[in-house]
Amino acid sequence: MLLQQEAETSTAFHTQTLMGECVIAKKGISGAEAVVLSLLAEGVECVFGYPGGAIMPVYDALYDYRDRLQHFLVRHEQGAAHAAQGYARVQRRAGVCMATSGPGATNLITGIADAMIDSTPIVCITGQVGKHLLGTDAFQETDVIGISMPITKWNYQVTRAEEIPEAIAKAFYIAQSGRPGPVLIDITKNAQTEIFDFQYRKCLKIRSYFPKRKVDIDAIQRAAELINRAERPFMLIGQGVILSGAQDDVKEMAEKAGIPVASTLLGLSAMSVHHPQYVGYLGMHGNYGPNVLTNQCDVLIAIGMRFDDRVTGRLDSYAKQAKVIHIEIDPAEIDKNVKTEVAIVADAKEALQALLPLLEIKRYPEWMAKFKECDAIEREKVILKDFAPTTPLPKMAEVIHMLSQKTKGKAIIATDVGQHQMMATRYYQFDEPYSNITSGGLGTMGFCLPAAIGAKIGKPNREVIAIIGDGGFQMTIQELGVIMQYNIPVKIMVLNNNFLGMVRQWQQLFFDRRYSSVDMQNPDFVKLAEAYRIPARRVETREQLSDALDEMLHSQSAFFLEVMVEKEDNVFPMVPAGAAVAEIRLE
Amino acid sequence: MQALEGNQQRYTISIFTEDKVGLLSRITGIFTRRKINVDSLTVSETENKGISRFTVVIRTLPERIGVIVRQIEKQVEVLKAFYYTDEQIVYQELALYKMPTEAFAGSQAVEKIIRDNYARVITIEPEFIVIEKTGHEEETTKLFNELKPYGVLSFVRSGRIAIAKPMKLLKVHLEELENISEF
Numbered sequence: 161m162l163l164q165q166e167a168e169t170s171t172a173f174h175t176q177t178l179m180g181e182c183v184i185a186k187k188g189i190s191g192a193e194a195v196v197l198s199l200l201a202e203g204v205e206c207v208f209g210y211p212g213g214a215i216m217p218v219y220d221a222l223y224d225y226r227d228r229l230q231h232f233l234v235r236h237e238q239g240a241a242h243a244a245q246g247y248a249r250v251q252r253r254a255g256v257c258m259a260t261s262g263p264g265a266t267n268l269i270t271g272i273a274d275a276m277i278d279s280t281p282i283v284c285i286t287g288q289v290g291k292h293l294l295g296t297d298a299f300q301e302t303d304v305i306g307i308s309m310p311i312t313k314w315n316y317q318v319t320r321a322e323e324i325p326e327a328i329a330k331a332f333y334i335a336q337s338g339r340p341g342p343v344l345i346d347i348t349k350n351a352q353t354e355i356f357d358f359q360y361r362k363c364l365k366i367r368s369y370f371p372k373r374k375v376d377i378d379a380i381q382r383a384a385e386l387i388n389r390a391e392r393p394f395m396l397i398g399q400g401v402i403l404s405g406a407q408d409d410v411k412e413m414a415e416k417a418g419i420p421v422a423s424t425l426l427g428l429s430a431m432s433v434h435h436p437q438y439v440g441y442l443g444m445h446g447n448y449g450p451n452v453l454t455n456q457c458d459v460l461i462a463i464g465m466r467f468d469d470r471v472t473g474r475l476d477s478y479a480k481q482a483k484v485i486h487i488e489i490d491p492a493e494i495d496k497n498v499k500t501e502v503a504i505v506a507d508a509k510e511a512l513q514a515l516l517p518l519l520e521i522k523r524y525p526e527w528m529a530k531f532k533e534c535d536a537i538e539r540e541k542v543i544l545k546d547f548a549p550t551t552p553l554p555k556m557a558e559v560i561h562m563l564s565q566k567t568k569g570k571a572i573i574a575t576d577v578g579q580h581q582m583m584a585t586r587y588y589q590f591d592e593p594y595s596n597i598t599s600g601g602l603g604t605m606g607f608c609l610p611a612a613i614g615a616k617i618g619k620p621n622r623e624v625i626a627i628i629g630d631g632g633f634q635m636t637i638q639e640l641g642v643i644m645q646y647n648i649p650v651k652i653m654v655l656n657n658n659f660l661g662m663v664r665q666w667q668q669l670f671f672d673r674r675y676s677s678v679d680m681q682n683p684d685f686v687k688l689a690e691a692y693r694i695p696a697r698r699v700e701t702r703e704q705l706s707d708a709l710d711e712m713l714h715s716q717s718a719f720f721l722e723v724m725v726e727k728e729d730n731v732f733p734m735v736p737a738g739a740a741v742a743e744i745r746l747e
Numbered sequence: 748m749q750a751l752e753g754n755q756q757r758y759t760i761s762i763f764t765e766d767k768v769g770l771l772s773r774i775t776g777i778f779t780r781r782k783i784n785v786d787s788l789t790v791s792e793t794e795n796k797g798i799s800r801f802t803v804v805i806r807t808l809p810e811r812i813g814v815i816v817r818q819i820e821k822q823v824e825v826l827k828a829f830y831y832t833d834e835q836i837v838y839q840e841l842a843l844y845k846m847p848t849e850a851f852a853g854s855q856a857v858e859k860i861i862r863d864n865y866a867r868v869i870t871i872e873p874e875f876i877v878i879e880k881t882g883h884e885e886e887t888t889k890l891f892n893e894l895k896p897y898g899v900l901s902f903v904r905s906g907r908i909a910i911a912k913p914m915k916l917l918k919v920h921l922e923e924l925e926n927i928s929e930f
Binding site for chain 1: 764765768769772773776780797813814817818820821823824825826921924925927928929930
């Protein structure tokens with residue numbers, strides 16, 4: 161009997177990859193043209209990239225399709241990957257970047273790693289030396305499959321033209337389904353030039369890949385019971401809410417069940433900061449209330465987030481008193497950092513829609529009041545100080561606050577990494593979804609400028625403001641060339657303290673003010689922007705700020721604004737690395 | 748056998764994957780990242796065409812093994828991964844011993860060692876003889892230690908292969924996964 165069953169297994173598996181109907185067919189075309197047609201079949205409208213030897217056939221094919229597929233020539237491949245990320249975040253579908261073999265491919269790596277840890281769907285296409293040269297240390301040969309393996313959701317090397325359509329179809333399917341992420345397709349030069357009969361079919365299913373689970377009703381019921389019986393429930397929302405488009409469902413749940421909601425860094429803008437149930441921002445430099453009260457709630461409902469160490473602080477004293485409900489699409493995140501009472505492995509929107517009808521209408525006035533009390537403390541100890549015009553130069557918080565008021569919280573805010581990022585995410589009052597573009601998990605300096613370019617190309621009708629520190633700006637400053645060449649009306653605001661501010665803050669607090677390699681001698685950024693033909697202005701006093709922001713916001717073209725800010729400003733509150741969330745410092 | 752430290756446990760992980768280039772690297776990378784040494788690794792085809800089985804032996808803490816196996820299962824081309832303690836599996840390793848032919852001459856001591864250990868001779872050449880023994884690591888090591896005084900020219904041991912005791916078929920596991928999934 162058993163033997164018979166074993167034998168059956170060999171035929172029971174369905175085919176490895178289930179493909180759909182043929183959507184485009186063309187006989188006798190090159191692999192390179194097939195790459196372009198495959199991208200068009202996936203609805204791709206633009207590509208960020210940089211040509212070079214091993215990908216020249218694809219660039220030659222792009223020339224024929226330049227009216228249908230716009231290529232943005234970045235100035236460094238890292239910029240291509242980040243631009244694809246920015247595009248993906250606002251468009252809610254995969255961004256595409258392209259590079260040649262060797263250094264072209266390795267320059268993409270930082271962006272790919274960033275997309276991996278922040279679950280951003282991007283499809284990277286790299287050229288590779290011809291198949292016969294693989295492994296010979298040929299010119300510009302590098303093992304990009306090996307290098308990118310731990311930082312891609314999937315990668316694949318194509319060595320024959322016939323493989324191109326299926327590889328690209330799988331790439332888009334994998335990048336965009338389940339928990340999104342980066343994929344890389346490496347295409348040898350011979351595969352780009354070989355001629356074959358092209359047929360494109362979308363990928364529908366891969367037998368070894370289970371991107372999403374159906375909502376487990378039993379788990380939903382257990383979660384609902386816990387929530388309905390809770391006395392101090394607390395909801396944490398992460399980027400999973402944004403990726404699944406569950407913003408309205410979160411709002412409805414918060415309103416119906418009366419639960420306070422806090423957001424992670426990447427969850428910001430999923431809920432308007434003006435919503436009465438919204439209590440703030442979690443994590444190392446988040447708000448006081450959400451951090452401290454995490455250790456006082458009795459039921460913690462985490463939705464589409466992964467309990468990053470910047471959110472949890474020391475794990476053995478994180479929410480130990482609470483029963484944790486974790487709604488998360490990726491089963492590998494369950495119990496990874498925080499033990500759950502109820503795990504709901506599902507898409508956030510689907511889970512919340514199943515959960516909502518089971519929830520009772522509740523209000524927790526005393527519990528909500530605790531957040532208000534904490535807010536008052538934070539306001540007095542931190543925010544009023546941050547806003548107080550006590551220094552000769554404006555402080556970062558003042559600048560962000562004014563920008564937030566002038567844009568009514570409706571702009572897309574791209575940030576880099578460091579103090580300005582924490583200040584921007586603390587003080588920008590997000591009022592529209594899909595408005596926060598930042599490098600969260602990897603903390604990539606240099607992310608902002610190219611990501612903002614990608615975001616503006618993805619959402620040309622929205623105001624996109626890149627807020628960058630003077631350090632990070634210089635890591636991808638060359639992308640100003642893209643803004644110039646394609647007239648991309650991105651607004652760039654550099655908060656300049658001539659310091660690597662966040663590192664300096666740590667040196668002040670934890671290294672006895674030994675300011676090691678954080679002082680920066682900077683160029684004249686305004687002249688530099690002007691050299692790229694971008695209108696530019698510098699703010700050197702508090703009085704100039706309002707007018708300069710107006711000029712920037714009213715500009716129809718790109719605009720560069722340098723704001724000289726207080727040199728030794730610190731971001732508080734702060735949960736020191738390795739401390740418990742309840743040990744958050746206010747000064 | 749590698750010693751266990753602290754609360755570490757020895758686990759045998761069975762991973763069923765598509766037969767694709769690069770998966771070995773993807774899977775070992777999951778251990779490398781966490782600084783987990785792979786004590787033994789075997790890759791072979793399975794009863795199902797196109798599906799490979801990786802058998803990996805590692806030592807880690809009981810609270811970490813589930814997290815690691817879920818990271819393996821998360822890989823797109825991994826169908827399913829299981830982990831077992833030694834009690835949950837039937838396992839074997841294969842060892843080969845290359846001995847100088849003269850070790851057998853003039854005495855029956857080596858022959859007796861082979862008999863007592865249920866090993867067998869698989870090749871006889873003018874200069875050397877190859878002995879084969881299957882068993883657990885302790886058993887193949889015991890034979891090695893007994894042969895050593897007679898001059899072992901070369902000793903090699905395979906990775907562990909294991910069959911799980913639970914009767915549930917891979918196919919059934921995959922059907923269950925498919926039933927709870929959306930595509």
